[in-house]
Amino acid sequence: MASATVNWDPIDQTVLANEQVDSEGRSWRSGALVEKRKLRQWFLKITAYADQLLDDLPKLEGWPERVRTMQANWIGRSTGAELTFPVVDADGHDTAESITVFTTRPDTIFGASYVVLAPEHPLVARLTTADQAIHVEAFCDLVSRQSELERTADDKPKRGVAIGAQVRNPANGELIPLWIADYVLAEYGTGAVMGVPAHDQRDFVFARQYELPVRQVIIPEGSDEHAYEGGAWTEAGVLIHSGRFDGLPSVEAKTAITAAAEAEGWGQGKVQFRLRDWLISRQRYWGCPIPVIHCDSCGVVPVPVEQLPVELPRDVAFSGKGGSPLAQLESWWRVDCPCCGQPARRETDTMDTFMCSSWYFLRYSDPHNTALPFTREAVDSWLPVDQYVGGIEHAILHLLYSRFFTKVLRDRGLLSFDEPFQHLLTQGMVQGITYKNSHTGKYIAPADVADPSDPRDPVTGDPLETFYEKMSKSKYNGVDPAVVIDKYGADTARMFILFKAPPEKDLEWDDADVEGQFRFLQRLWRLVDGACQRGLSLADGAGDQAVVKQTLATAISSGGLNADEQDLRRAVHTAIKEISADLDGDYQFNTAVSELMKLSNAMASHLEGCSAPLACEALRTLVILLAPFAPHLAEELWLKLAGRSEQDPLVCRSVHCQAWPLLDAAALVRDTVELVIQVKGKVRGSLEVPADADKTTLEQLALASDIAAKWLEGKAPSRVIVVPGKLVNLVP
RNA sequence: GGGAGCGUGCCGGAAUUGGUAGACGGACUCGACUCAAAAUCGAGCGCCUUCGGGCAUGUGGGUUCGAGUCCCACCGCUCCCA
Structure with missing residues (x-):
């Protein structure tokens, strides 16, 4: 538990973790602009795992690169040094006070021309001189009303004020002024930075504005001094004006100066993280109560194990006013101290919702256990999760917290793996068609748009902008899957969603495409219905592997398969190959559905020319391949084809209990293939050639072709490439 | 400003990882069926063309027999961090 400046959501009346505030400074849940407040709150020490959370990211090979990058950025490890600047008195003598700054550029310390504190820094009040007090107070007041974004954004002006005191640069003994500025944050590093205008862009802007000295201490290797017109020189180079370090490359100077600081006692190497501890206190009713009791004499006492879990009260009144309802229910929070028995107070903060979602997946391994969340045997046998699916919005919230929990539980000996999720699929969002009147800025509901091909505002008649965007009530662009399911059925809805876009991409919901998918399923029905009319049936295993094998054996002795049969078999086994590959590994459901369409197209043209066993093989395969995508229709078709008789009570004869079709690679082989003839890399035609022809034969065939005669004009080619x-x- | 990713017909999207670009679907056009419409079936569908062919995967270069795919520079979009 610690006192800290926290993110306060004024709408939800609760605090939020840093991860839950977006880049505009708004709450992930309410969208309210977050305020800063000083409160005593509970934290989880996620920073203790910062190194592991970062270093284990490369192990997550099954995760999208960008999610790993986002986590790495969020953890934000920077290597540098903490350097101490003694505060001097009016006569220039060192005092007992000192300012410690964090910097990733200890190599530039000889260029420090001032030191800046965050306005909230605890030493500001004590070090401000009398003549500067009024300015400092006014400035601090101004800054407290700014958001973090306003304070640190590159394009915002940097403002500050000198507080009157001076510090001594420990590297060269120079006395430099102490300032406070809005761009320095109390929470990051030590809340103090050294200002090196020549080599840091923000410091440069600040120094120019307040006419502070700019001293160059690093120059580009092998070049003259860099002139300060565009801004700071932030690249690596060679040191100058740096005493005994002159001439050293800046990369080496980082270590050399840090080592000198350590030896002389004015600094030390330091690894700094952007990641802060995870603030888990929430002033809400809904949430798991934080199981501690506050006692005046014993302090913070954990609720004894036998009293767990602490349950939420049911007789709570929701006033809708500020603060947690639990804090207002004395009958719930008044308890006796488990240590001394004196009256004490139960903690009324509840835990962040992300606490529970950080380990729920572990519980699935042992859901009936009433004594423990899970046993080690169960969790180790089921976990880690092979394939996790979630939105990109969880990239640094849930997915970072879950990794942290897993590592803590592993260190507690409660499970044996390092990472919770081996493969991660970040699925896209459904986007609805959105109409906007760009003159009035108003959104128009699709139902109010009379002609979608020429969308106009029903009130003003203005032409409307049309685009697809994330669904939102205020934009009237929501789509209700129930409407589609009611009209076309769940199978059509599934097929449409799977076919329209790859799973990790956003999906543009378009009613015309739903209709198209419905037509495909109807086409399948007619295809199977037609086959049934002609007396084809899957009863007694017709069309399965053994039967087909026998048919093929007989066919060979009596002249082989006819053209329809060959084409159909090739289509069937191509579909098996492609759909199996699409379902395995990278989930490419959109191309899997298109393969089903190709198979159905091939069956429409070849089925009637085939003998019954091969037609049955095709029908059986089609329906089984369809089953994962359109389970209801597939079962109906299976029933219709008498793969299962209606009276048959055996559920195991359902299409969903059938073995996945096996690929017969021989069926993919063609007698002849189309050989493309290129001349100088350009396609000039093609030849029908035996599939098994060797390189020499192919070259001869190509050279003898009309295409070669026409384009080579009788000359022999200088080179021939045969694939x-x-x-x-x-x-040529 | 830094990082990650992306850019292909009218549209959604394919392309065995360097080997016929545009699979599959939608939209559209024409035809058949129909009194008519819907549905269904058939055909067409990147651009230009003097009908030989030429040009085409954001732009410009490069590597290669061959580039949507690899390399360099630039432009644009999306996301993350500032």
């Missing part, structure tokens, strides 16, 4: 089964490239 068997694909192409021949003739280079």
Whole structure:
């Protein structure tokens, strides 16, 4: 528990963790502009795991690169040094006070021309001189009303004020002024920075504004001094004006100056993280109560194990006014201290919602256990999760917290793995069609748009902007899957969603495409219905592997398969191959559905020319391949084809209990293939050639072709590239 | 400003990882069926063309027999961090 400046959501009347405040300084839940407040709150020490959380990211090979990058940025490890600047009195003598700054550029210390404190820094009040007090107070007041974003954004002016005191640069003994400025934050590092205008852009802007000296101490290697017109020189280089470090490359100077500081007692190497401890206190009713009791004599006492869990009261009144309802329910919070028995007070803060979601997946391994959340045996046998699916919005909230919990539980010996999720799929969002009147700025509901091909404002008649955007009530662009399910059924809805876009991309919801998917399913029904009319049936295992194998054996002795049969078998086994690959590994459901469409198209043209066993193989395969995508229709078709008789009580004969079709690679082989003839890399035509022709044969065929005669004009090519089964490239 | 990713027909999107760009679907056009419409079926559908072909995957270069795919620079968009 610690006192800290926290993010306060004025709408929800609760505090928030840093991860829950977006880049505009707004609450992830309410959207309110977050305020800063000083409160005593509970934290989890996630910073103790900062190194591990960062260093283990490369292990997560099944995660999207960008999620790993986002986490790395969020943790934000920077290596540098803490350097101490003694505060001097009016006569220039060192006092007992000193300012410690954090910097990633100890190599630039000889260029420090001032030191800046955050306005909230505890030493500000004590060090401010009398003549500066009024300015300092006014400035601090101004800054307290600014958001973190306003204070630190690059394009915002940097403001500050000198507080009157001076410090001594420990590297060269120079006396430099002490300032406070809005761009220095109390929470980051030590809340103090050294100002090196020549080599830091913010310091440069600040120094120019307040006419502070700019002294260059690093120059580009092998070049003259850098002139300060554009701004600070922030790249690596060679040191100058740095005493005994002159001539040293800046990369080496970082270590050398840090070592000197350590030896002489004015600094030390330091690794700094952007990650802060996780603030978990919430002033809400809904949440798991933080299980501690506050006793005047014993202090903070954990609720004894036998009294856990602490349950929320049911007789609570929701006033809707500020603060937690629990704090207003004395009958709930008044308890006796478990240590001394004196009257004490139960903690009324509850835990952040992300606490529970950080380990819920572990509970799935042992859901009926009433004594423990899970046993080690159960959790180790089921976890880590093979494939996790979630939105990109969890990239640094839930997915970082869950990793942290897993590592803590591992260190407590409660489980044996380092990372909770092996593969991560960040699925896209459904976006609805959105109409906006750009003159009035108003959004128009699709139902009010009379003609979607020429959308106009029903009131003003203005032409409307049309685009797809994340669904939002205020934009009237929500889509209700229930409407589609009612009209077309769940199978159509599923097929549409899977086909329209790859899973990690946003999906533009378009009613016309839903209609198209519905047509495809109807086409499948007619295809199977037609087959049934012609007497085809899957009863007694017709069309399964063994039967087909026998048919093929017989066919070979009696002249082989006809053209329809060959084409159909190739289509069937291509579909098996492609759909199996699409479902395995990277989930490419959109191309899997398109393969189903191709198979259905091939069946429409070839089914009637095939013998019954091969037609049945195609029908059986189609329906089984369809089953994961359109489970209801697939079962109906299976029933219709008498794969399962209606009276058959055995559920195991359902299409969903059938073995996945096996690929017969021989079916993919063609007798002849189309050989593309290129001349100088350009396609000039193609030849029908035997599939098993060797390189020499292909070259000869290509050279003898009309295409070669026409384009080579009788000359022999200087080079011939042959890619068997694909192409021949003739280079004149 | 730093980082990550992306850029392909009218649209959503494919492309065995360097080998016929535009699969599959939507939209659109034409035809068949129909009194008519819907549905269904068939055909067409990147651009230009003197009908030989030429040009096309954001732009400009490069590597290669061959580049949507690899390399360099630039432009634009999205997200994350400032």
